[in-house]
Amino acid sequence: MKNIVVRNIKRTDAGLVKRLGVLGVATAHEAYGRGGLMKPYMRPVWQGGEAAGTAVTVLTHPGDNWMIHVAVEQCKEGDILVVGCSADNTDGMFGDLLATSLMARGVKALVIDAGIRDAKSLREMGFPVWSKAISAKGTVKASLGAVNVPVVCAGINVNPGDAIIADDDGVVVIKRGDAADVVAKGEKRHADEEGKRKRLAAGELGLDMYDMREPLKKAGLTYIDESPEDQI
Missing domain, CATH: 3.50.30.40 (Ribonuclease E inhibitor RraA/RraA-like)
Known part of the structure; x- marks a missing residue:
């Protein structure tokens, strides 16, 4: 050195x-x-x-x-x-x-x-x-x-x-x-997040805002109304 x-x-x-x-x-x-x-x-x-x-x-x-x-x-x-x-x-x-x-x-x-x-x-x-x-x-x-x-x-x-x-x-x-590129991308990201924040604050779920339901279904997630233990 x-x-x-x-x-x-x-x-x-x-x-x-x-x-x-x-x-x-x-x-x-x-x-x-x-x-x-x-x-x-x-x-x-x-x-x-x-x-x-x-x-x-x-x-x-x-x-x-x-x-x-x-x-x-x-x-x-x-x-x-x-x-x-x-x-x-x-x-x-x-x-x-x-x-x-x-x-x-x-x-x-x-x-x-x-x-x-x-x-x-x-x-x-x-x-x-x-x-x-x-x-x-x-x-x-x-x-x-x-x-x-x-x-x-x-x-x-x-x-x-x-x-x-x-x-x-x-x-x-x-x-x-x-720096200039990161600023441009970061400010766009910040604006997008502000929009999402308003939607979430209004009660919309991330599951719907991000269109997660279909991918979750394809991945094998299943919804049931009662726990299997409750049916015994």
């Missing part, structure tokens, strides 16, 4: 990122062909937080947050810091002081495939974080890594400048070149 910091990256268009954020993780994930979703262990530190931004990536080592400090300088307004670790780790590599620094630069959130601490303070600050764990165990600053290089975070490849959407459903990564 080269120990480098890439200063200039191409970011996903801010307008597209905003529209992806409106769609939310579930709809964006479906519109992306069910791709880009990080493993479900990546959970919000506090419920109700949501964020949409562009990835500034960090590759660091277990128990060492030196490169996170380095990465702060490369962050711009609208970014989300995405931290991948070279090996499995749950140490508390990020806390309220680093969050304060990121917020001063307009960073929207942190996504980290490791642990964080100061969970209460982060909630009170209103800084959204998605992490693998919460742990008070501290870290050192001893090993070089890299900033703004491709990383793997919770099972998903993340490139600098990719769109990151995060909410209570998890975290989804949309590649920069795919």
Whole structure:
């Protein structure tokens, strides 16, 4: 691994990122062909937080947050810091002081495939974080890594400048070149779902709205009026 910091990256268009954020993780994930979703262990530190931004990536080592400090300088307004670790780790590599620094630069959130601490303070600050764990165990600053290089975070490849959407459903990564297509498909899907929601709210059954009855019959499902046990 080269120990480098890439200063200039191409970011996903801010307008597209905003529209992806409106769609939310579930709809964006479906519109992306069910791709880009990080493993479900990546959970919000506090419920109700949501964020949409562009990835500034960090590759660091277990128990060492030196490169996170380095990465702060490369962050711009609208970014989300995405931290991948070279090996499995749950140490508390990020806390309220680093969050304060990121917020001063307009960073929207942190996504980290490791642990964080100061969970209460982060909630009170209103800084959204998605992490693998919460742990008070501290870290050192001893090993070089890299900033703004491709990383793997919770099972998903993340490139600098990719769109990151995060909410209570998890975290989804949309590649920069795919964002416009995902927005178009996602907004169409959202409109379709609004129509279905109104039909369901009016009392229509999903069985009928989705034309399930005939396929169920062909699959062998049978309706009877009484349980066989009741006939004994």
